[in-house]
Amino acid sequence: MNRIEIDAVVDNLPKVIDYIDENLDHYDCSMKARTQIDIAVEELFVNIANYAYPEGSGKATITFDYDEEEGAVIISFIDSGIPYDPLSREDPDVSLPAEERQIGGLGIFMVKKSMDDVRYEYVNNMNKTSIIKKIG
Amino acid sequence: MLNISKEQNGGDLKVSLHGRLDTTTSPQLEEELKGELDATSHLVFDLSALEYISSAGLRVLLSAQKTMNKQGDMLVTGVTPEIMEIFEVTGFSDILTIQ
Numbered sequence: 001m002n003r004i005e006i007d008a009v010v011d012n013l014p015k016v017i018d019y020i021d022e023n024l025d026h027y028d029c030s031m032k033a034r035t036q037i038d039i040a041v042e043e044l045f046v047n048i049a050n051y052a053y054p055e056g057s058g059k060a061t062i063t064f065d066y067d068e069e070e071g072a073v074i075i076s077f078i079d080s081g082i083p084y085d086p087l088s089r090e091d092p093d094v095s096l097p098a099e100e101r102q103i104g105g106l107g108i109f110m111v112k113k114s115m116d117d118v119r120y121e122y123v124n125n126m127n128k129t130s131i132i133k134k135i136g
Numbered sequence: 137m138l139n140i141s142k143e144q145n146g147g148d149l150k151v152s153l154h155g156r157l158d159t160t161t162s163p164q165l166e167e168e169l170k171g172e173l174d175a176t177s178h179l180v181f182d183l184s185a186l187e188y189i190s191s192a193g194l195r196v197l198l199s200a201q202k203t204m205n206k207q208g209d210m211l212v213t214g215v216t217p218e219i220m221e222i223f224e225v226t227g228f229s230d231i232l233t234i235q
Contacts, residue, residue, distance in 0.1 A: 013160050035188060035218055042190045046159045094227030098201045106226060107191035113225045 001065040008060040008079060010049045013042060016062060020075065023064040027073070029135040036114040037073065040131050043107035044077050044086070052081025052127065071136020072116065077129045085120045086129055087112070137161070140168050147177035147208070154185040157193030165196050173200065177208030184214025189222055201231060211235055 004019050006012050020041050024034055041062075048060045061078040091112075092105045112118055117132040138161035139154040149172060157165065173179070179200065197212075204210035212232045215223065223229040 010159055013158070032218060032221075038188065039190050039222075042158055042192075046192070094225075095230070096227075098198060098205060098231045101198055101227075101231065103191065103195040103198060106194060110191060110222070110226060 001063055003061055003063040005059055005061045008045075008049045008052055008058050008081075010046055012049070013045060016041060016045050019062065020064065024073070024135075027066060027135055029073075033133060033135045037075070037131075037133055037135075040111040040115055040133075041075060043111050044129055044131070047084075047086060047107065048077060048079045048081065048127075051084065052079045054082065067132075070132075070134060072132050072134045075131050075133075078126050080126050083122050084127060085122070087118060087120050138164055140165060142168065142172070144172070144176075147175065148180070149173075149176040149178070150180040150182060152182040152185065156188040157186060157196070158188060158190045159192040162192040162196050165193075166199075169196070169200060173203050173207075176204075179204050179208065179210040181210070181212045182214050183212060183219055184216070186214075186216070186219055189219055191226075194222075194226060194228060197228070197232065209233065 006015060017038055020037060024037065045060065052058060058079060058081055063076045065074040067074060086108045089105050089108055091109050092102055111131065115131045115133050119130045121128050137155045138157055141152045143150040201210050210233065212234045215234055223232065223234070
């Protein structure tokens with residue numbers, strides 16, 4: 001497993017995506033799975049950058065791991081911001097017409113739909129959200 | 137990275153997107169559209185060179201669609217299978233007119 005610790009600011013998104021893509025380069029990951037992972041990583045990191053530290057700024061730690069047996073990538077996001085379970089959010093109604101559509105919640109919905117598993121836990125005053133995606 | 141090219145012809149506006157429409161690049165598109173849409177009755181997005189779209193990009197497309205619903209129409213062309221799948225999962229395939 002390897003990790004980066006980074007300031008949780010939106011401007012750091014390209015660095016985070018580069019970190020993930022460099023890790024994925026070591027595996028035979030389809031373009032489709034890579035795009036889905038990139039999107040999930042963006043949505044979760046941007047959530048932390050925008051909401052975890054309402055009183056200022058803080059750090060986010062991102063870890064990358066590969067489960068050989070499952071052929072799955074496991075990426076975790078850890079922050080010490082306000083407790084927030086992204087999975088507690090109700091799914092948006094994606095059948096509504098444009099006028100009634102709310103964009104809030106769409107990001108995490110995309111994460112849930114494209115990953116094989118998404119887990120959240122709050123331990124030691126830290127949020128930890130993990131995504132699991134089979135690429136093998 | 138996102139490259140935006142625009143072709144305007146009277147009330148017709150064609151916007152071609154090349155690259156990634158994400159949290160960092162979406163404000164660029166928002167800025168490009170601001171002001172332009174007022175005089176537009178027929179808006180076309182060419183997405184044939186769009187590689188990636190996240191919820192931030194979807195938000196800009198939704199906002200453009202809402203504006204155009206009031207004053208004309210909006211067409212989305214050149215959608216690749218990868219982008220189409222995202223439109224389908226999020227229900228955007230029902231909101232947008234995709235050709």
